[in-house]
Amino acid sequence: MPTPREIVDFSEDPAPPGASPWVGPKATERIELGAADPSWPARFDAVADRVRDALGPRALELHHVGSTSVPGLDAKPIIDVDLIVADPSDEAAWLPPLEAAGFELRVREPWWQGHRMLRSGDPVTNLHVFGPESAEPWKHRVFRDHLRRDAGDRERYASAKRAAAEQANRRGETTMDYNLRKQEVIREIYDRAFRAAGLI
Template sequence: MATLVEIVPYDLNWPRHFSTISSELRQLLGNKVVAIDHIGSTSVPGLSAKPLIDIDITLNGLADIPAASAALIEAGYDPRGNRYGDDVWAFLHSGSTRKQRVYLCPPDNETHRRRLAFRDYLRNHKDVADAYAHLKERLAKQFPYDGDRYTAEKSSFISNVVERARSVANGAIDSEQVGEG
């Protein structure tokens, strides 16, 4: 059964939910965890989003993925696999009041780095975050029961923002900083 792509206004409780979930995950996975990062739209203040907390967990290495996966499954997370062949394993937990999607990542993972670059750029560029919100709302209306298509249609926007973020990080002049955005 297809699931509705639902976009809701920003919820001031999302950072608190992330903090609670992060503590639970750190306790569950112990010394396998290097870092736990709030990613996705719920991590950007003021941005509308699907009511789902997205979390990247960086582990010590690929060797920790099987044990961490087993612990998440035991805790009620539904495994979603490594869909893109990028060494990132996804899990969904929708049985609680705080719906969450968790990704297990090895260190120095490119997908994880892209997610952080995108998140940080949106946090620092409200006009780009607003454009992203409008895109998501339009796509949710256009593909209300096709989450894969909704996600695919955002990919070009996301890639462009990640490239802009990397240009800024590498010292290039950001056109928005000089009034050309």
């Protein structure tokens, strides 16, 4: 488990020179935000069952994160899932079973907490793979739980998402670009969430 200091730290190791996180072509897609859908938790449950069936005990933890995990929050209709495995770098141990279950590796950035991201459809899912010592999944859960409790910050985040989506779509940017456009508001909300959780 990461320390509180690691959880609240936003410093990131840069990619090595010439390295790209993308597996295959750099992805661009239109950012389509929709109203909260009460079926999203059940869709997560279905995805979680697929992952557990594929990996068995190698799936140490599975968490529904991101905007579809927050009731009442506008979101892209994409289920974000954090999967914790013993060693993300040991892809032979977990990637082939997930590929057989219909997941496709899209992002590999071992320089950033060992992160990998896989995509699947029906429902459209981003499956983020981390190790037990990674701080990012803890950030995701603190942020999610804060937004579930705090209606004001939930609306601030929704407004930032709508503005970022409009700009990203107009410029034909990637989802990573869209995420960067939200970053200032996200960091402000994180600060309040960390303080509420006693992490700072």
